[in-house]
Amino acid sequence: MHSIPHIDMRHYQQQFEAFADEVGEGYEKNGFVALTHHGIDQAIIDNALDATRELFDLPEAVKQQYFIEGQGGARGYTPFGTEIAKDAKHVDLKEFWHVGREVEGKPPYPQLLPNIWPQELPRFKRDMLALYDALDELGNQVLEALAVYLQQPRDFFRSRVNQGNSILRPLHYPPIIDEGTPSVRAGAHEDINVITLLVGSREPGLEVLSKEGHWIPVTIIEGAIICNVGDMLQRLTNYTLPSTTHRVVNPPAPYSSQSRYSIPFFLHFNPDVIIDPLASCVSEDNPKRDEAITADDYLMRRLREIGLLK
Template sequence: MKSIPHIDMSLYDADFEAFANLVGEGYESNGFVALTQHGVDQQLIDEALDTCRELFALPEQVKKQYHIPGGGGARGYTPFGTEIAKDAKHVDLKEFWHVGREIEGEAPYPQLTPNVWPQELPSFKDKILQLYRSLDALGLRVLEALAVYLQQPRDYFNDKVNLGNSILRPLHYPPIIDEGTPSVRAGAHEDINVLTLLVGSREPGLEVLAKDGSWIPVTIIEGAIICNVGDMLQRLTNGVLPSTTHRVVNPPAPYSAKSRYSIPFFLHFNPDVMIEPLASCISDDNPKRWEAITADDYLMERLREIGLVK
């Protein structure tokens, strides 16, 4: 693998079956694809990245007002040096802000807690919610393709993610002052969720682990959105669609002297969805690997492993 596959989303309308095969085969071989012609407005992406720069430029004492102790980072601000990759020895060099699904009226699940918005930056809420809704819809189109590829009805995922505790995470990796630090911007890890859609970053650093053990730098084509399989989807597909290890390395100078910004969208199942390997993904060659577990129980198990929940 020299690079991850690029998939033209305009095929969704032009030839859905061909689109489904491309998406499924791309994920089965790599766990990562880049989506082009995806319909998410580039101006919206640029404005969201710009408002994130403004957010993280706020004074530390202001940002820390929006940190919720004991909240596991579910909403609002998580300070620099909090999260650690599973089995890693050093914390990641990043700070972030979590935005969840906006719910009108009573939340259908207790996990869907109210969002936290910075009063100092009124534009943040509007831009970030627009981007949340756009990426949520894009993720569902990818899942429709995967449902067909996995021999399920096209709408198989629709009622399983419509009230998921999906998270948009504006991320800031500050400039690296200590070139000899043992920490990296994001240690090697797999994502917990169903699918991750990544907009940004305009700076290098993201790398994907290939099957031969080499690390492949992901060069983001202008306008493309990176989309990868998470552990929940890997578990549902009995490993047919792999959740691929990836990391954000500390870049060489001059990039190391600059901040890196990106906005991943972590698409989640509804909390009560039972994740159990699909019958279509179980065979003599690939016997059932995992037992059933609810999406919320699995999420909490993993959040404890990475230090966000004590």
């Protein structure tokens, strides 16, 4: 793997069966793909990245007002140096904000908490919800392809993620002041959720671990959106689709003296979905590896592992 495969999303409308094979094979080999011609207006992406910069430029005391103790960072602000990759020894060099699904009236699940919006930045809500909705739909299109590839009905995933506790995470990696720090911007990890769609970053640093054990810098066409398999989908597919290890390294100068911004969208199952390996992914050569577990129980277990829940 020199970088990750590029998938042309125009094929979703034009030749779906071939598209499904292309998406499935890309994930089975790499766990990561880049989505081109995805149809999301560049202004929606640019507005969200600009709002992200403005958010993290707010004074520290202002941001801290939006940090909610005991909630595991589920909504609002999570301060610099809080999150740590599973089994890592040093915290990540980042701060972030979580935007969840915006629900009218009583939420269908208690996990769908109300969003927290910074009063100092009125545009933030508008820009983040526009990107949330666009990435939610794009992710569903990818999952339609994967459903067919996995020998399921095309709408298999849609009804299982339509009320998921999916999270948009505007991220800020500040300039690296101590070049000798043992910490990195994001330690080697796998994502917990179903799939992740990553907008940005305009700065280098993201690397993916190949099956041969080499770290590969992710290089993509301008405007593409990176999309990778998370642990929940790996578990559902009995490891047919791999949740690939990745990290964000501290870049060389002059990038190290600059902030890095990106916005991942973590697409989740509805909390009561039971993650049990699909029969189409279990065989004599690949026997069932994991027992069934609800999406919410699995999420809680993993959030404790990375230090967001105590």
